[in-house]
Amino acid sequence: MNILVCVKRVPMTGGTIVLTPDEQAIETRHLGFTISPHEECGVEEAVRLIEAQGGESAVLSLGPADAEEQLRDAMALGIDRAVLLQTDEEFDGQSTASAILASIEADRASGVEYDLIFFGNESADAGNYQVGIRVAHALGRPCVTGVKGIAVENGRARCEQEVPGGRDVYDVPLPAVVTVKEGLNLPRYPSVPGRLRAKRKPLETRTPERGAPGVEKIRLKLPEGDASQAEILGHGPAAAPAVVDVLRRAGLVA
Amino acid sequence: MTLVYVEHQDGAPEDVSLQALALARDLAGGEAVQALVAGPSAADAAAALGEHGVTTVHVPDHEVFASHAPAALGRALTQLAARLGSGAVLAAGTERGNEVMAHAAAIADLPLAANCTEVTAGDPLTVTRIRWGGSLLEEARVHGGTKLLTVAPHTVEASASGGSPAAVEPFTPELSDADTAVRVVGRVGTRSEGGVTLADAKFVVSCGRGVGSPDGFAPAEELAALLGGAVGCSRAVTIAGWRPHTDQVGQTGTKIAPEVYLACGISGATQHMAGCKGAKRIIAVNTDPEAPIISHAAYAVIGDLHEVIPAITAELRKAGAG
């Protein structure tokens, strides 16, 4: 079995987000980077499936040269090889999908056909919710999204998707595209031998083509409201209506 | 003409879909708004949707829609939009709304702007959309013939316009085998017995050592049950042996990411905050207005958890929840 996992390099925010002066990006000078949490689970699942069933796994990322760090991280966990679609530009959902598709087709031309392609359900930063589905349609393959449980058997993938009150089950034939969510598994911690091996594993850099963006970023902005100051809803039991109002706005109360 | 994909529960439209409708009506600027509603009892939504300004409810007719079938929905939506000549297609920015719209976008090869909070009509369309799970907003232009958008939940108020019930028009989409291959074939219970897990809960209420005893968690349990949420606790509580370690919210416990985190009598130690930084909104309930958690919370109630939690439960019951 051949598995491809698509991952994105994203900064570790977690504190106050600061924008660059041109408002086009987050100021990342002092931030660390990671693989989007959903995709980390995709990497882990790919490694587990290959460990259990044999085959080869690859990881792909579209991003800057520094994304090699994330690709090596994935290989440290056991992924066999990596493809970097290197660009310093931001791709929208549509052009990301096209670039990934082109890369998959290039692999196919060299004889590598993926039985299973994992994406994150959505990226941590852009939150476009669409790249995996677009790639699936372009390849003419079924796509299950938001997967938190997967079992691959007899050329089919049985996928579980969390919904209120339980899990919906999908059963699709391979080859397929699956977008996964954090909670699918607990990603392992990389061993040092794994990290050392990852340094030597093959990493191929390709240049993606970026079409005209369909969703064209004008600028980023921070949500209104001073995040560092809590809004006092009230004192004692008298605050209950205000609390319920917050719950309602959060969609927890009809 | 603007088309909206409406999610519903047994014919009752979801609130988030009504919010998307409100935005769609704004965008349509007086033009007709129509809806695609799928599944059994879809037609039952006509009356409610009429009140929210929908003139026609289109119901796709195919056995696959007996359960959720996202690719088929995307196909049906694309075909309907093409037939109706829709300038824009919207849905709620829920998991399923985003999923169905992404299928439609992929099929039609059109741009899709997910989780918009504001839209300004025009060509290109200008939107404000959510990134980073709400920590950041993006202003963007949406190109393409038909504009595809999802509306971030709870950022737009639903508003009834008091229209008459919508007309119901069944239609038969042309679906390939590939379109129908992806569908829900069964349902299994959640792994945890009797409720959601702490890590997955959309609502978490935690208590610190101030609850006084293991029994002190009863009001929190009641509140969590009412909202389909889970109960967490601080490290001090698990050290005291009042709750299992799996209930501990924190860096060395469970990391949570609920829509609302109600932290009661929790001081906000660094190790605790590392476990709940994924929460969208934190409401801190604390007698001490200087407690560190207040500086991390979006909202605060200054008061004793023993009084505040039951008051919230009572208020919710009054509001008809549970």
Place this chain on the structure above:
Amino acid sequence: MGAGLFARRARMLVRIMRLGRPAERFDDIPQRVRQEAVVAIGQKKILQRLGPGVMHALIFWGFIVLFPTIVMAMIGAVDKGATLPWLGHQGWFAFLVDLFAVLVLASVCAAFYIRKVVRPARFEGSHLGEADLILLWIAGIVTTLLLWHATRIALGINEWPASWSPAANALSNLFGTGQPTETLERVFVWAHVLLILSFLAYLPYSKHLHIITAVINVFFGRTTPRGRLEPLVFDDPDVPEDEIRMGAGTLTDMTWKQMMDTVTCTECGRCQEVCPAWNTGKALSPKLLIMGLRDHMLEQGPKLLAGDEEAAAAPLVPDAVTDEVVWDCVTCGACVRECPVSIEHIDHIVDLRRHLVMAEARFPAEADPMMRDIERSSNPWGKAQQDRAEWAEGLGVRVLEPGEPAPEVLYWVGCAASFDERARQTAVSTAKLLQAAGVDFAILGPRESCTGDPARRMGNEYVFQAFAAENVETLNDAGVTKIVASCPHCFNTLANEYPDFGGRYEVMHHTELLAELVRDGRLAATAGSEEITYHDSCYLARHNDVIADPRALVEAVGKPVEMANHGKRTFCCGAGGAHMWMEERGKPINEERVRQAAETGAKTLAVACPFCTVMLDDGVRTSGSDLRVADVATLLAESLDEPADPPA
């Protein structure tokens, strides 16, 4: 035959130890000679416990004195009329022999009293029967010696003046001058010799081997700073990747010194008695750890020498010690300080952790976020680096930007004091005090990263070294020469461990610098009347001898009262060894320490470490104590703010 048996066993042990990895212990010879003189000959560490210490020292010194008598007895056994030339005739030597024979006998009695009547808990898990047997053996050896001497005096064949050996002389009255005494004289000398030879044969099979190994182990004991861990080498071009040592996974991963440690252990249990983990009901006892490794080595070693591959692969964890034991350690160093024979328990623990973490990625799950956060966010809580200097907002503290001139002192704030609300107060107080004293200082702000200490103590040497390299580069590029650190863990790493990675600075803890400023009159504190008890951080007091300066500060602001365990005998707060990010099983160490602090009657518990601050403050909350936990820097800053002591 006795000697033969001894040699055979000793050869086996040496062969096993030769399987061990190298350890750099042949340097620093003058220091090694000094520790041999003080710790081995001088019995300094064993005398840390006075009663048992004196008892042991007398037996030990007794055996040194009595050593020539072994030769004399052997000569005497073969030839009744012969002895060692010169020495055998010396009255003063006879006196020493007589005196120490009696002292050894008395000490054996004292030892039995300790073991049978006092029965200290430290012996739990030790081989008690074996110890009793050895004591009886020793008693037998000296008793037969005395009796042999007595019979010789009775027979008038003593080569030395009888008056020089009062005990033997007195005993000689029991014997006549006839044939029975002649026979008894032969019996006693042969009994004496046989007891010694059988003792020699038994020795290498027992914990009593320490009479030989301890002498060697003390000589090869570490001469480097106590707080420093030995670095592993990941990028030696001569070492193939799969042969890189990643701590200790199997027997042959242990260094020969570590193997020597195990056969040096006397099972005295002093380490166990002071261990905060053992004292709060955890699985770890440093003594049982070493004994477990020894048993494993003695079981697998011979098989390994015979080419048994299964033995070669036998994992130390869980075969020799359990995972739980490995993770219970807080690296406080109480055991290492206490050990009379220079066993280095922390190095064993860390090497076991290194293998588990790096080779197997096996460690308590709750520490996983910390390890990932250090790597990704440069701090163990996953906070945003750009918020690192948030605590200093509005204080006018200079943040050293690249290219700017280095300050006189770089203030290394540390992650806890940068991000943790309770610990931040220490940073604020320290900054204000340095400003008040007019010290030219700056902080690195977002360019300061975790030193890597929690990763290193978890066994994640690989990640630690990455951070060491990065921080050393930042510090060296900035031209920093002098550092003051708030966190004793950062302080220890910067001072004792970064030199291994090219970072050599004058490093002070903030209590040292503040005490200096108070002494120089640059900070004028006003002593209040409040009773304050100071909790020593392990990484200050025990690992780095910083004991007097924090006390000077406490004295400058209040009335110091000491806890029973203080200074080098301090009791850990429970956070060391990366335990700040692990869940504790059983009785919490911090609550035990808070109980000890509350016993003093003081209202304020002064600390000098951000981890101690958080742990003890948590302990105060969970145990319902009304102690106020505050860093000495904060107490000092308050005393400057309010020069007049408010009336009690």
